[in-house]
Amino acid sequence: MNDRNTTDSPLESAVGAAGPGAVDAFERVGDETRLAILLALWEAYEPFADENVLSFSALLDQVGYETSGNFSYHLQKLEGHFVESTADGYRLKQAGHRLVRAVIAGRGLTDDRLAPTEIDLDCQLCGGPLAVTYENEQLYTVCTECEGRFTSDGETPPGAIMQFAFDPAGLSRSSPEDIFAASVLRAVGKFTMQMGGLCPDCSGPVEASIHVCEAHAPDGICRNCGRRDEIQARWVCTTCKNTGHGPPGPNLVLHPRVVAFYAERGLDVGYVTNDFESVVQMLTAMSNHEQEVVSTDPIRVGVTIRYAGDRLRVIVDESMRIVAVED
Ligand SMILES: [Zn+2]
Ligand SMILES: [Zn+2]
Ligand SMILES: [Zn+2]
Structure with missing residues (x-):
C-alpha cells in the first residue's frame, strides 16, 4: 500500500508506471x-x-x-x-x-451511439441478417436472429459476431456498409501491427499470449469462457496498456504466405478501403480460418486456411510467433 505523501500533487501521486514524463505532459496541457x-x-x-x-x-x-x-x-x-x-x-x-x-477523432469526448442498423450481409452462423451498432467506442457487428459469438453482458450487445475499436469520427461515413467496411480494415491494420509486436496506439512494444479455455463447450457459446472460440490470442502494450484479443486465425490474414496463397487462387486481400464487396470477401476468408491446439507443452496452435479447395497451415507458438507454414 502506498502512503500518500500529502505534499505531492495528485498527478505525482497517481503516476505509477506512466513515469514522470506523463505528469509533465499533463501539466503542460492542463x-x-x-x-x-x-x-x-x-x-x-x-x-x-x-x-x-x-x-x-x-x-x-x-x-x-x-x-x-x-x-x-x-x-x-x-x-x-x-x-x-x-x-x-x-x-x-x-x-x-x-x-x-x-x-x-472524438475519443472519450462524445458518447456517440448507433442503434442496430442492418447491413447487406448475412450471418455465417445462421444466415440471418447482420446489423452494426456502436457504443463505448466499439463497433459491434451483431446478428439479428442468433446468439452470436460472445456472451451478451453489460458491455457486449446480444448477438455480437465481431467487435472492433472504432473512433466516433468514423461514424460520419455515408452508409452502414461503409462504416462496417472501415471497421474491418481498421481491425486488420491493428492485427498486422500487433503481429509485428507494435502497439497501434503508441508504437510501444506489444506482448502476445495464447489462452485456451480449460472446459470449452464444443457447441454454441461456452459458459466457461463466454466465447465460441476455444483459443484466444491476447496482446498487451507494455507501455500504454492498450489491448487486443481474438481468435488467432484472422490475425494471420495479411501474413505474406497467406496473402500469396489467396492471390494464387484469385483473391486479393489487403488495400480495399471503402469497397464493401472486397471487404466482405476478405472477411469471409478470414472467418474460415480454423484453429486447433496441436501441442500444449510448449503451446502450439495450428491455423488451417482453406480457399478454393486448397489449404495452407500456419503453426504459431505461445507468443503468436509463426514457427512453421505447411502447404
Ligand atoms: Zn446469426
Ligand atoms: Zn470456453
Ligand atoms: Zn501502446
Missing part, C-alpha cells in the same frame, strides 16, 4: 490557454503545405489574447514538447498533432 494555442496551430496547419507556421502576433490574435506577457509564458510551456518555434513563427510538433487528432 490549461485552457495552452489548449487554445494547440487548436489554433492545428487550425492554421495545412497538410503538405510548404510553410506551416503562425507568427507570434497571428497566434495571439487567433487565441483572442490582448497582451503578450502571460501568453509568452504559456507558449514557452508548450515549446519543445508540443510546439516548435522557428525563425518564422510557431508550428505543432508531432506530439501536438497527435494530441489534437485524438480530440478531433
Whole structure:
C-alpha cells in the first residue's frame, strides 16, 4: 500500500508506471490557454503545405489574447514538447498533432451511439441478417436472429459476431456498409501491427499470449469462457496498456504466405478501403480460418486456411510467433 505523501500533487501521486514524463505532459496541457494555442496551430496547419507556421502576433490574435506577457509564458510551456518555434513563427510538433487528432477523432469526448442498423450481409452462423451498432467506442457487428459469438453482458450487445475499436469520427461515413467496411480494415491494420509486436496506439512494444479455455463447450457459446472460440490470442502494450484479443486465425490474414496463397487462387486481400464487396470477401476468408491446439507443452496452435479447395497451415507458438507454414 502506498502512503500518500500529502505534499505531492495528485498527478505525482497517481503516476505509477506512466513515469514522470506523463505528469509533465499533463501539466503542460492542463490549461485552457495552452489548449487554445494547440487548436489554433492545428487550425492554421495545412497538410503538405510548404510553410506551416503562425507568427507570434497571428497566434495571439487567433487565441483572442490582448497582451503578450502571460501568453509568452504559456507558449514557452508548450515549446519543445508540443510546439516548435522557428525563425518564422510557431508550428505543432508531432506530439501536438497527435494530441489534437485524438480530440478531433472524438475519443472519450462524445458518447456517440448507433442503434442496430442492418447491413447487406448475412450471418455465417445462421444466415440471418447482420446489423452494426456502436457504443463505448466499439463497433459491434451483431446478428439479428442468433446468439452470436460472445456472451451478451453489460458491455457486449446480444448477438455480437465481431467487435472492433472504432473512433466516433468514423461514424460520419455515408452508409452502414461503409462504416462496417472501415471497421474491418481498421481491425486488420491493428492485427498486422500487433503481429509485428507494435502497439497501434503508441508504437510501444506489444506482448502476445495464447489462452485456451480449460472446459470449452464444443457447441454454441461456452459458459466457461463466454466465447465460441476455444483459443484466444491476447496482446498487451507494455507501455500504454492498450489491448487486443481474438481468435488467432484472422490475425494471420495479411501474413505474406497467406496473402500469396489467396492471390494464387484469385483473391486479393489487403488495400480495399471503402469497397464493401472486397471487404466482405476478405472477411469471409478470414472467418474460415480454423484453429486447433496441436501441442500444449510448449503451446502450439495450428491455423488451417482453406480457399478454393486448397489449404495452407500456419503453426504459431505461445507468443503468436509463426514457427512453421505447411502447404
Ligand atoms: Zn446469426
Ligand atoms: Zn470456453
Ligand atoms: Zn501502446
